[in-house]
Amino acid sequence: MKAKIIRVRSAAGEYAVLCGAGILRDAAGEIAKLGEFSSVHVLTSPKVWRAVGKGVKRAIPRNAWKNVHLFDDAETKKNMRTVELLCRKLTRAGADRRSLIIGVGGGVVGDVAGFVAAGYLRGVALIHVPTTLVAQVDSSIGGKTGVNLPEGKNLVGAFYPPRLVLIDSDLLRTLPERQFRSGIAEVIKYGVIADAELFAYLEQNMEKLELRDRDALEYVIPRCVEIKADVVSRDERESGLREILNFGHTFGHALESVTKYRRYLHGEAVGWGMFAATMLGTHVGFTDKNEASRLSRLIHRAIELPWWPRVSSDAMIRAMQADKKKTAGKLRFVLWRRIGAAESIDSVPDEAVKGVLDFFLTPAGKKAAEGNGKVHD
Numbered sequence: 001m002k003a004k005i006i007r008v009r010s011a012a013g014e015y016a017v018l019c020g021a022g023i024l025r026d027a028a029g030e031i032a033k034l035g036e037f038s039s040v041h042v043l044t045s046p047k048v049w050r051a052v053g054k055g056v057k058r059a060i061p062r063n064a065w066k067n068v069h070l071f072d073d074a075e076t077k078k079n080m081r082t083v084e085l086l087c088r089k090l091t092r093a094g095a096d097r098r099s100l101i102i103g104v105g106g107g108v109v110g111d112v113a114g115f116v117a118a119g120y121l122r123g124v125a126l127i128h129v130p131t132t133l134v135a136q137v138d139s140s141i142g143g144k145t146g147v148n149l150p151e152g153k154n155l156v157g158a159f160y161p162p163r164l165v166l167i168d169s170d171l172l173r174t175l176p177e178r179q180f181r182s183g184i185a186e187v188i189k190y191g192v193i194a195d196a197e198l199f200a201y202l203e204q205n206m207e208k209l210e211l212r213d214r215d216a217l218e219y220v221i222p223r224c225v226e227i228k229a230d231v232v233s234r235d236e237r238e239s240g241l242r243e244i245l246n247f248g249h250t251f252g253h254a255l256e257s258v259t260k261y262r263r264y265l266h267g268e269a270v271g272w273g274m275f276a277a278t279m280l281g282t283h284v285g286f287t288d289k290n291e292a293s294r295l296s297r298l299i300h301r302a303i304e305l306p307w308w309p310r311v312s313s314d315a316m317i318r319a320m321q322a323d324k325k326k327t328a329g330k331l332r333f334v335l336w337r338r339i340g341a342a343e344s345i346d347s348v349p350d351e352a353v354k355g356v357l358d359f360f361l362t363p364a365g366k367k368a369a370e371g372n373g374k375v376h377d
């Protein structure tokens with residue numbers, strides 16, 4: 001199948017994102033176009049390599065087969081200790097400034113591999129091969145890299161664009177069901193913030209997407225990549241427009257942090273975050289309630305959301321205060337007036353935020369969540 005090529009502009013130069021089912025079979029030539037490298041090193045996790053390593057090997061130079069560096073890709077291991085571990089592995093394997101790193105995996109692998117590539121010897125070439133839906137539609141594009149601190153998510157990192165991104169939807173065949181559904185949250189996000197037509201497609205074709213129908217994937221994945229490529233090409237370092245990509249993430253990152261990254265997959269936390277941000281938008285008169293109902297129904301059709309934690313609103317707000325998008329002490333939220341149009345707001349009253357967080361701890365809040373679809377312990 002011929003790949004769809006989407007270009008992304010960055011301060012370091014333009015790079016290509018290649019999307020298509022089965023494209024890894026022909027990827028060796030694309031990698032060769034990047035030039036000669038002294039050595040090639042794959043950063044991945046044991047479970048990812050077991051699932052897709054055989055297929056990936058066909059796409060990478062043979063001299064990379066002996067340089068596969070494994071690490072634990074749990075969100076709880078996305079930290080500076082893992083970065084040090086990988087940098088030491090690269091050193092022992094003889095990686096130098098003319099080496100190439102290929103990150104093979106989901107969002108954690110991409111974030112960590114990108115940060116390692118940015119820092120090792122002050123920067124070596126990087127390719128992403130995303131293997132989860134979250135990574136294919138979102139995290140592998142745009143050059144954001146980073147790791148977590150106990151105080152918050154992604155607080156240490158760098159903007160470091162890859163040389164190439166290879167998105168093969170066939171890699172999603174081995175993805176566990178919960179992981180795949182989690183990724184749908186990021187797909188829904190793109191419809192809300194930028195593309196009403198995509199959102200309507202999801203309303204009409206969600207069952208096909210859930211079944212990983214090839215036609216559905218071949219429409220949804222490149223469309224999300226196109227939206228993100230356009231946004232990050234215009235605002236690489238998140239000085240304005242790029243903030244809309246954080247819809248649901250201010251609440252979502254706080255949920256991950258207060259539960260110590262053990263309760264939610266990223267997309268599940270973002271699903272709750274979109275639900276909470278939309279409730280906040282309706283509460284302050286920003287978001288139309290009928291449109292909000294469309295989003296709520298779609299989220300809960302697609303994603304089984306673990307229960308909202310029994311954590312006070314004050315604890316949640318403290319976690320949100322650690323968010324890197326905070327400006328001059330003010331929390332920023334991405335809200336939307338209508339599906340397909342979102343903006344970043346820093347004038348939301350604190351009492352409105354607290355009210356939304358308190359609501360989810362009430363019987364009425366739990367009933368509202370249940371009434372909107374799939375929620376589980």
